[in-house]
Structure formats: C-alpha cells, structure tokens
Amino acid sequence: xxxxxxxxxxxxxxxxxxxxxxxxxxxxxxxxxxxxxxxxxxxxxxxxxxxxxxxxxxxxxxxxxxxxxxxxxxxxxxxxxxxxxxxxxxxxxxxxxxxxxxxxxxxxxxxxxxxxxxxxxxxxxxxxxxxxxxxxxxxxxxxxxxxxxxxxxxxxxxxxxxxxxxxxxxxxxxxxxxxxxxxxxxxxxxxxxxxxxxxxxxxxxxxxxxxxxxxxxxxxxxxxxxxxxxxxxxxxxxxxxxxxxxxxxxxxxxxxxxxxxxxxxxxxxxxxxxxxxxxxxxxxxxxxxxxxxxxxxxxxxxxxxxxxxxxxxxxxxxxxxxxxxxxxxxxxxxxxx
Amino acid sequence: xxxxxxxxxxxxxxxxxxxxxxxxxxxxxxxxxxxxxxxxxxxxxxxxxxxxxxxxxxxxxxxxxxxxxxxxxxxxxxxxxxxxxxxxxxxxxxxxxxxxxxxxxxxxxxxxxxxxxxxxxxxxxxxxxxxxxxxxxxxxxxxxxxxxxxxxxxxxxxxxxxxxxxxxxxxxxxxxxxxxxxxxxxxxxxxxxxxxxxxxxxxxxxxxxxxxxxxxxxxxxxxxxxxxxxxxxxxxxxxxxxxxxxxxxxxxxxxxxxxxxxxxxxxxxxxxxxxxxxxxxxxxxxxxxxxxxxxxxxxxxxxxxxxxxxxxxxxxxxxxxxxxxxxxxxxxxxxxx
DNA sequence: TTGAAAGCGGTACCAC
DNA sequence: GTGGTACCGCTTTCAA
Numbered sequence: 001x002x003x004x005x006x007x008x009x010x011x012x013x014x015x016x017x018x019x020x021x022x023x024x025x026x027x028x029x030x031x032x033x034x035x036x037x038x039x040x041x042x043x044x045x046x047x048x049x050x051x052x053x054x055x056x057x058x059x060x061x062x063x064x065x066x067x068x069x070x071x072x073x074x075x076x077x078x079x080x081x082x083x084x085x086x087x088x089x090x091x092x093x094x095x096x097x098x099x100x101x102x103x104x105x106x107x108x109x110x111x112x113x114x115x116x117x118x119x120x121x122x123x124x125x126x127x128x129x130x131x132x133x134x135x136x137x138x139x140x141x142x143x144x145x146x147x148x149x150x151x152x153x154x155x156x157x158x159x160x161x162x163x164x165x166x167x168x169x170x171x172x173x174x175x176x177x178x179x180x181x182x183x184x185x186x187x188x189x190x191x192x193x194x195x196x197x198x199x200x201x202x203x204x205x206x207x208x209x210x211x212x213x214x215x216x217x218x219x220x221x222x223x224x225x226x227x228x229x230x231x232x233x234x235x236x237x238x239x240x241x242x243x244x245x246x247x248x249x250x251x252x253x254x255x256x257x258x259x260x261x262x263x264x265x266x267x268x269x270x271x272x273x274x275x276x277x278x279x280x281x282x283x284x285x286x287x288x289x290x291x292x293x294x295x296x297x298x299x300x301x302x303x304x305x306x307x308x309x310x311x312x313x314x315x316x317x318x319x320x321x322x323x324x325x326x327x328x329x330x331x332x333x334x335x336x337x
Numbered sequence: 338x339x340x341x342x343x344x345x346x347x348x349x350x351x352x353x354x355x356x357x358x359x360x361x362x363x364x365x366x367x368x369x370x371x372x373x374x375x376x377x378x379x380x381x382x383x384x385x386x387x388x389x390x391x392x393x394x395x396x397x398x399x400x401x402x403x404x405x406x407x408x409x410x411x412x413x414x415x416x417x418x419x420x421x422x423x424x425x426x427x428x429x430x431x432x433x434x435x436x437x438x439x440x441x442x443x444x445x446x447x448x449x450x451x452x453x454x455x456x457x458x459x460x461x462x463x464x465x466x467x468x469x470x471x472x473x474x475x476x477x478x479x480x481x482x483x484x485x486x487x488x489x490x491x492x493x494x495x496x497x498x499x500x501x502x503x504x505x506x507x508x509x510x511x512x513x514x515x516x517x518x519x520x521x522x523x524x525x526x527x528x529x530x531x532x533x534x535x536x537x538x539x540x541x542x543x544x545x546x547x548x549x550x551x552x553x554x555x556x557x558x559x560x561x562x563x564x565x566x567x568x569x570x571x572x573x574x575x576x577x578x579x580x581x582x583x584x585x586x587x588x589x590x591x592x593x594x595x596x597x598x599x600x601x602x603x604x605x606x607x608x609x610x611x612x613x614x615x616x617x618x619x620x621x622x623x624x625x626x627x628x629x630x631x632x633x634x635x636x637x638x639x640x641x642x643x644x645x646x647x648x649x650x651x652x653x654x655x656x657x658x659x660x661x662x663x664x665x666x667x668x669x670x671x672x673x674x
Numbered sequence: 675t676t677g678a679a680a681g682c683g684g685t686a687c688c689a690c
Numbered sequence: 691g692t693g694g695t696a697c698c699g700c701t702t703t704c705a706a
Contacts, residue, residue: 002482003453005699016677021701031675046477048452052392053699056682061389063432071417074620077408084408084435093454095400096433098421115385116340116683117430140383145339229623257624283409284624286566287594342683353693358685368691390683393698453699 004047009038024049055116063093064310065118067109069101069126069153074253075281075299076124079151082303083122090311092119103128107137120146120310125153131194149310151302153195161313162323163306167200167279168207170295170328174249174277175208177330181337183247183275184214189236189259192251193223201251201279219243224255232258233265240266240274247275247336253284256292260335275336279328290334302326341384346375361386392453400430401647402455404446406438406463406490411590412618412636413461416488419640420459427648429456440465444474457483457647462490468531486647488639490532498650499660500643504537504616505544507632507665511586511614512545514667518674520584520612521551526573526596529588530560538588538616556580561592569595570602577603577611584612584673590621593629597672612673616665627671639663 006024010017015034023030023038024047041047055061064087068076080096087094095118099106106126113121121141129135135155142148142160151163178186188205192198202221209216222239224232232255239245240262248263250256256278260270268274270290278285278292281299285292305324312318343361347354352371360367360375361384378384392398401424405413417433424431432455436443443463450458458478466472472492479485479497488500508525515523525542529535539558546553559576561569569592576582577599585600587593593615597607605611607627615622615629618636622629642661649655 007699018678018702019676029675034675048448050393050699051453052389052398053453055389056387056393057700059682071408071414071421072411072620074409077414080408080433081435084433088434093432093434093449095430096417096421097425097430098418111385112430116388116390254624261626283411283620287591287621288624289598289626344683355686355694356692366691371691387683394684396698
C-alpha cells in the first residue's frame with residue numbers, strides 16, 4: 001500500500017497534475033466543483049504532499065538541527081523540551097544530534113547536516129570545542145547561509161544569535177544574598193572552570209565578594225576537573241576540613257549534593273552552619289535532603305527562546321544578531337539559612 | 338554563497354551533468370583523469386549531494402522518527418542516547434518528537450512525519466494512549482509500510498518489533514532477594530499502575546511472594562496516581578505508620594526517594610530496619626542518601642537495540658517481528674541491608 | 675477553468 | 691568515455 005501522489009489523483013479524475021496541485025492548494029483558478037471533489041478524495045485517502053519533493057522545490061526543509069553535548073543532563077533535556085515544543089508549534093521538526101563533548105563529532109555532525117537536511121542550527125558547544133577554541137565549522141555553516149543560534153555554551157568570537165544565562169550577575173547576587181544572611185566565608189566550587197560560563201560564574205563570585213567587602217581568598221575556591229561525580233565528595237572533604245567555610249556556591253547540582261554530603265561528614269550541619277547554593281536546573285535539587293537552594297536556570301525558556309530566534313531569522317522576521325540573557329532566579333529551599 | 342550543485346561543476350568543466358554524477362560516484366565508465374579532477378574540485382569546494390534530491394530519488398530518507406513521552410526522565414534520555422548513537426553509526430539521522438503523554442499529540446506527530454520525512458518509527462507510548470488503548474495511528478503507519486519498533490511502553494496488540502524490560506521477572510527476583518536477606522513484610526509502591534509495565538511489575542511482585550511463601554497482603558500495596566512527586570512523601574508517611582513494613586519495592590526513583598524520606602520521618606532507619614529498592618535507571622539513585630539499591634534498567638542498551646532492530650528491518654536484514662527483553666540488574670547500594 | 679512544461683538536484687538507463 | 695534524457699513529487703508560469 002504505497003503512498004498516494006498527485007499523479008494518482010490526477011489519474012483518478014482524469015485531469016492534469018497541475019489541476020490537482022492547484023485544487024489541493026485551493027487556487028482561485030480552479031472551479032469549486034473540481035476543487036471540492038479533489039480535496040474530498042485527498043482527505044479520504046489521506047493524501048500528504050511528499051516532504052522531500054516540497055523541500056527540494058522550496059529549498060527549505062522546515063527542520064532545524066540541534067547539536068548538544070549530552071541529553072543526560074537535566075538542563076539540556078529541558079532546553080530540548082523548549083526547542084521541540086516551540087519548533088513544532090511553528091511547523092518545524094527537529095533533528096537532534098549529540099556531540100558527546102567531542103570536537104570531531106561536532107564537526108562531523110555539521111558536515112552531515114549541511115546538505116540541505118536542515119534550515120538552521122541550534123548549538124551548545126562541546127567541551128573539547130570550547131577548549132580548542134576552533135569554531136571554523138560553525139563559521140563555515142554561517143557563511144554558507146545556514147543560520148546558527150547558540151545557547152549556554154556559546155562561542156564568544158562568532159557572530160550569531162546567542163541565548164545565555166546571566167552567569168556573572170547570578171553568581172554576584174548569590175554572594176550578596178549569602179552575605180546578607182550572615183555568611184562571611186563563602187567558598188566557590190566549580191566543575192566548569194574550563195568553560196566560559198564557568199569563568200563568568202567565578203568572576204561574578206569575585207565581584208560579589210568585592211561588592212560586600214569580603215576579601216577574596218584563593219583557598220576558598222576549588223576547581224574540580226574530574227568528570228566522575230563519585231570523586232567529588234572525597235575532594236571536598238579535605239577542602240572543608242582545611243578551611244573555615246560557612247557557605248558554598250557550586251556551578252552545578254552534583255557538586256552541591258557532594259558538598260552537602262561532605263559537609264555532613266566533616267561535622268557540619270546543613271544549613272545551620274553550612275549553606276549550599278547551586279547553579280542548577282533541577283532534578284537533584286528537589287530530591288536532595290535537605291532540599292537544595294538553587295540559582296534556577298530556566299532551561300526550557302532558553303530552548304523556547306533559541307527556537308523562536310532561529311525561526312524568526314529563517315523567516316526573515318529579524319535580521320541582525322542578538323544576545324539574549326535569560327536571568328536566573330534564586331529559589332530558596334532548605335540548604336541555606 | 339549558495340550551495341554547489343552538480344550542474345555548477347558540469348559548467349565549470351564543460352562536461353555534462355551525467356558525467357559529473359558518475360565521476361563523483363567513481364563510476365568505471367569515466368576516465369581516471371576526468372574523475373580525479375572532478376572529485377578534487379568537488380572536495381575543494383565542499384560539494385555535498387543534496388539530501389532532498391537523494392531522498393526523493395531513492396524513496397528513502399535515512400532518518401528515523403522517535404516518539405517518546407518526555408525527555409525529562411532520565412530513562413528516556415538514556416534510551417535516546419542509545420538510539421542516536423546507533424543511528425549515527427549506521428548513517429541515519431533522528432527526528433525526535435515529544436508526545437508529552439498526550440494521545441492527540443502522538444497522533445499528530447505520526448501524521449506530520451508520515452509524508453516521507455522518515456523511514457521508520459521508534460515509539461514509546463504516551464500514557465493517554467496506553468489508557469485509551471487505541472493504536473490505530475500506529476497500525477496505519479505500519480499498514481502504509483512504515484516499520485515501527487516500540488520500547489518499554491509497548492502496545493500488546495500491535496504486531497511490530499518490541500524492546501522491553503523484564504518487568505515481571507525483575508520484580509519477582511527482587512522479592513526473592515529481599516526475602517533471602519531476612520525481609521518478611523515487603524511493600525510495593527507503584528506510580529505506574531495505569532501502565533502495562535506497572536501491572537507486570539505488580540504481578541511479578543505477587544509471584545515473588547508466592548515463590549518464597551509469604552502471604553500477599555493488599556494493605557502493603559499502594560498505587561499513587563498523583564503526578565506530583567512532592568505529594569509522595571505525605572502519602573507514604575501514613576502508609577508506613579499504619580503497616581508494619583520492613584522493605585519497599587518501588588516502580589521508580591522518585592517514589593523510592595520519597596519512601597526513604599518517609600521512612601526516616603516515621604522513625605525507621607534505612608537500611609537497618611527499612612530496605613528500599615527501586616526500578617530505576619539512575620541519577621537520583623546515585624545521589625540519594627543513602628545511595629539507592631536499584632533494579633537497573635539499561636536504557637541506553639534498549640535504545641541501541643531499538644535502533645538496530647529498526648535499521649535492520651529497513652535494510653531488510655530481518656523480516657519478522659521480534660520481542661527483545663533487556664534484563665534488569667540488581668545493583669546493590671546502601672538502601673538495603 | 676484547465677493543462678503543458680520547466681525546474682528543484684540528483685541517478686541511471688541508453689545512445690553515441 | 692561522454693552525453694541526453696526520463697524520472698522522483700510537487701509548484702508555478704504561461705498558454706490554451
């Protein structure tokens with residue numbers, strides 16, 4: 001039972017294919033009688049215009065390519081949700097590819113999709129790519145007329161639309177929040193120091209300290225490079241033992257959970273004498289005990305925004321590049337006093 | 338800077354387009370000299386055969402459609418990872434759509450993609466669809482010659498390939514494990530009693546009790562219908578107070594976390610006098626305190642399997658429908674004694 | 675009001 | 691060894 005085509009319908013009614021095409025598109029050129037019988041037939045027989053033929057003709061696929069480092073992190077899954085929802089609403093499909101933090105994979109994906117498969121890209125950089133700092137593959141795509149919208153892990157030097165978090169400001173205001181609540185010895189735990197966003201969060205932390213008049217102390221900052229969250233705790237225990245710390249800001253959830261556990265193991269009470277706040281987007285925060293206070297990231301909204309900006313660009317509703325900042329919200333739960 | 342086509346290359350070398358096509362496909366009909374100069378030129382100018390033209394010609398898009406209820410659950414994200422990886426390895430792209438547990442959405446997605454956008458589907462049913470029991474949209478797709486592979490939440494009555502978890506056996510062996518470790522009063526907490534897989538897990542639980550000679554007690558079973566995990570705890574506290582329970586099997590992570598918290602609040606010690614085991618796939622299990630013992634689900638492997646089975650079918654490497662069971666593993670952590 | 679034909683970017687058969 | 695052409699399914703211009 002193969003697919004019905006315009007040609008089949010033309011044969012059925014003994015008319016030309018152009019008549020059928022026009023009838024289906026409700027053209028004024030065609031008589032009501034002809035139109036209605038053809039439309040009825042098409043509907044009854046579940047006719048659907050062939051996607052590839054249309055894409056070929058229109059030079060537009062109505063699909064967008066997503067390239068993200070992973071789907072296993074809740075933040076990215078949330079962004080994906082926002083993209084998918086918005087895209088569908090506006091009649092676009094999404095092809096989703098995972099770079100798995102690999103530069104090579106990212107390049108290959110761009111290559112693979114740059115053959116008319118998609119109209120534009122939404123990208124968040126692989127870790128390797130960001131460290132390498134080589135964005136030629138993305139620049140090539142742009143030069144070829146394929147718009148790119150980046151989010152979260154964006155390439156500073158690339159001229160394209162960007163959706164980002166207020167990393168700097170978020171960290172800054174978090175320090176101020178902790179200070180106002182009586183904390184004097186605020187530590188910063190980062191698992192993202194390789195990333196631009198990690199650096200911004202760190203700089204915001206420093207700025208926050210400066211704002212409230214606390215000295216910056218290098219010993220209160222720890223950068224974890226290990227990718228294995230299981231080791232976080234053992235790294236943090238000596239950190240907490242050696243230093244007199246009353247609060248911790250972490251760049252992510254796993255580190256925050258580990259911080260709380262390490263805090264408890266080193267004799268602290270959370271939040272009575274150790275407060276913990278994480279840049280986060282979710283799932284662990286709400287299930288940890290105590291429940292985690294977070295600087296909440298609105299991944300879904302970032303996704304919606306990215307899709308909207310890209311599709312507007314594809315449909316020429318906007319033209320010049322913008323940077324959109326989605327601000328974090330401080331969500332106070334039980335890990336801070 | 339528009340895309341280079343075969344026609345452009347033909348013009349460049351003043352040869353016919355068929356010569357170019359053959360040269361690019363390394364045909365024996367074309368002289369080495371011509372081939373090499375054309376191939377060189379194509380590579381240098383980054384020529385890529387147009388995807389839509391090829392798909393149109395070949396009636397095959399080398400892309401597969403994924404329809405899943407959500408990406409925010411770790412299990413589905415894992416399955417997605419497996420699918421994406423395997424698909425890419427075999428030269429396929431994936432278009433991913435979220436049904437958001439809605440029957441209507443699921444139907445719309447199938448409609449939308451049934452226009453030659455994809456060669457086959459990988460589906461896990463929306464909750465609504467499963468409750469409704471109406472699989473006509475899927476049957477239609479199959480009848481139209483679009484193969485479907487289902488996973489986890491599969492339609493019993495549909496004749497297609499299926500990748501499932503050993504829900505019944507998993508629950509059964511879990512009861513036996515708990516019994517061997519001295520538990521006599523084993524509760525079953527389900528958030529999936531609407532789903533076939535939830536029913537299977539329950540039946541496996543009953544069978545397990547029977548196997549070890551424990552009586553089945555209706556009071557020790559609780560079905561939670563509330564979708565809000567925040568309420569789980571308040572539902573479970575009276576459940577634990579009223580009954581004398583020494584161990585709990587849950588159908589998912591959130592319920593297990595809530596069970597542990599409720600247990601602690603009702604004066605139990607986990608795992609000393611209350612053991613908790615969850616059907617799970619991940620992330621919470623490893624970060625909870627105590628870390629959760631799980632019946633681990635291998636989502637990624639299910640995804641790999643689903644993609645492999647679908648692609649084999651598309652490429653006619655297999656032909657008849659199979660049901661593949663991916664068995665769970667008992668991963669013992671700290672929530673069981 | 676309807677139809678013929680070109681074209682989107684390829685492939686492949688057939689002729690030269 | 692190279693070129694002409696039909697075709698994949700559809701839209702659109704132009705002619706009838």
